Amino acid sequence: MSENAKHPIKSVGRSVRILETLKDSDWHGVTEISRKVDLNKGSVHHHLSTLKENGFVVEEDGKYRLGMRFLEFGIHARNQMKLYEVAKPKIDELAEETGELANLMIEENGLGVYLYIAGGDQALSLDTKVGTQQYLHTCALGKTILAHLPDPEVDRILQNHGLPEETPNTVTDREDLFRELEQVRERGLAFDGEERAEGIRCVAAPIRTNDGELLGAVSVSGPASRMKQHRFKNEIADLVENTATVIQINATYG
Structure with a gap:
């Protein structure tokens, strides 16, 4: 059973909130995500760019969805x-x-x-x-x-x-x-x-x-x-x- 982190890293928490928002539907724009997670658009864009660079989100015409790299992680975790x-x-x-x-x-x-x-x-x-x-x-x-x-x-x-x-x-x-x-x-x-x-x-x-x-x-x-x-x-x-x-x-x- 996990407990709350004593010293949470705020930037990681923000990325998780953004990913949770992307999980709810297929595609989201920066403005929509910013409104849902209560962060400014610049901060949201930086998080999305980092996640995209690492294969965790996909961007098309200025909108984002979760990337298939999560599937790789999930299948690996389950198969273990x-x-x-x-x-x-x-x-x-x-x-x-x-x-x-x-x-x-x-x-x-x-x-x-x-x-x-x-x-x-x-x-x-x-x-x-x-x-x-x-x-x-x-x-x-x-x-x-x-x-x-x-x-x-x-x-x-x-x-x-x-x-x-x-x-x-x-x-x-x-x-x-x-x-x-x-x-x-x-x-x-x-x-x-x-x-x-x-x-x-x-x-x-x-x-x-x-x-x-x-x-x-x-x-x-x-x-x-x-x-x-x-x-x-x-x-x-x-x-x-x-x-x-x-x-x-x-x-x-x-």
Whole structure:
């Protein structure tokens, strides 16, 4: 779990704000970026020029977008993780077997990060993509992760990120969340009742080593209309739990 930098470098922080703005849409001009990040146009142009020189942004007709060098960094970071290597084929199988979206998430800096997503033949197109960050309390994957972290670490995550509401069903009360996390530990599964996105339900299970170290979580998500009680709580839940177990074994002994 990361903490705020004691001596942050302001110029780096400004570059990050500019990159976050570029991430939100395809192309931006200097004036638009300047307004969004509250920096003067000269400063924004200097940052963009440096980022362009290093391959992190592309400029065309005075407008800028993120460069493909980020793709190189992201793929390299993901491929360094043994969990991705051993989990990918099992996530693909889970998606094919259920026909829905199968997801692999890890925790990084107090947020959930989608490490891999595979879609079955009936899978919805959602706003979650590989690399998307997610508040942990808002989804089954995240609640699974929180349930298997030490309480002091959960406290730090909540202190840093709070409990923002994403739908009317999102758990935003600390005591309610901790009660739910206890239930997740007891049953070994977490369920998302349209808490991150209305109309979408999800069931997740943790991936841990034999000594209890948390590696991540796996889930299946789909429309509430197809995630009915028996299929949701039994059939799909069993498939998710079995997939997590196989990934755990492969990650431990593979």
